[in-house]
Amino acid sequence: MSGTVCLTFDFDSFSGELPGGSPGDLSRAEFAAVGVPRILNLLEHYAIPATWFVPGHTADTYPTLCRDIVRAGHEVALHGYAHENNSRLTADEERRVTRHAYEAVAEVLGERPKGARTPSWDLSPATLDILTELGLVYDSSLMAHDYRPYYVRRDDRHSIEGPSRLGESSRLLELPISWSLDDWPAFETNGRGRALHNARLVFENWRDDVAYMLRDFDDGVVTLTSHPEVTGRGHRLLGYERLVGEIRQMGVTFSRMDTVADGVLAGRAYGRYHPQHGSFGERPPG
Ligand SMILES: [Zn+2]
Incomplete structure (x- = not known):
């Protein structure tokens, strides 16, 4: 039984409240630097290496703190x-x-970033092309699996008249996320x-997503998303540490x-479904 957990932190700070954030909301955002x-x-x-998603505005506002993150061995x-x-945004604005x-x-x-997470996990039809043009290897904003990285598809067609x-x-790899693990x-x-x-109950949900992965997937990987302005508060931080x-363990x-x-690029097959009970496997449409 083995598996991988990616602890990720979105250091949004003020950027999450711009433009026009109220003084109260901006002060909550400022708490990110405390967390x-x-x-x-x-x-x-x-001794856990993690990934931090840092808006450019945060990097420019808190360069010393952001360098602390890199110096501690984390990815940005x-x-x-x-x-x-x-x-x-228009495609040009987004680019x-x-x-x-x-x-x-x-x-x-x-250092050159290798990955991206779209703010609020909001993508436009142009997003994947723009990330690929920048030479990025992965995105972490989509939810089509929970324990297995996958390559993002282009040009899906959906209609209410017939099948998708x-x-x-x-070529862009997706390391999937979920609102339920945010x-x-x-x-x-x-x-x-x-x-x-309640922090204990929320992190119990997260723990059980890890437990299920370890039970029914070979070499699964799961991503947990936190924000320093949210999880940096005492009761949540203690809950997170317990998690x-x-x-x-x-x-x-x-x-x-x-x-x-x-690992994926080197051929590692993360997240093969191998249920403890039952004979059904995963199937694509068709
Ligand atoms: Zn964010």
Whole structure:
């Protein structure tokens, strides 16, 4: 029984509230910089390498803190410049802000990012081409699997008149995510609703997603998404530390996402479904 867990952190800070964030929301965003050293210390304590998705705006606002992340051995990858919603941009605007983000992160951190996570997991029809043009190897914004990296398809066709037609695979690798493994919707409130769920219960859900992977998948990989302004608060940080300790005890390996991507490119077949019970396997449409 083996498996990989990617701990990932989206260091959105002010970028997530721009333009026009209220003073209250901007102060919550500012708390991200308080949470980062706490999370870095937790990761250092357990000797866990992680991946941080850093908007260019955050890299330019907090260059020293971002360099601390790299110096601690973590990967830094793209997350827009000012946390733009790609689907609301023209292709030209999206190309310009993504390149701006790439240059800011590469300039501040002195290394070229290999991956990207679209802000709010929002993609436009142009996003995959733009990420590929920049030479990125992977994206981490889609949800079509939970335990297996896959190559993103291009030109899927969906209609209410007939079956969906799936397009060809691109060269861009997807390391999938899920809203159910993201701390933001579980814990935060945007004034539209009240999440603020109990940290023990939320992280119990996350632990069980890892446990199921270890039970029914060979060499699966799962991605957990957190934000320093969310999980950096005391009760969540203690819950997160308990989670890390528990899944460590289960025997998982913690990896940066670029390490997983390198493994796939080298031929490693992550996430083969091998159910403990039953005879049904996974099937594509058709
Ligand atoms: Zn974000």
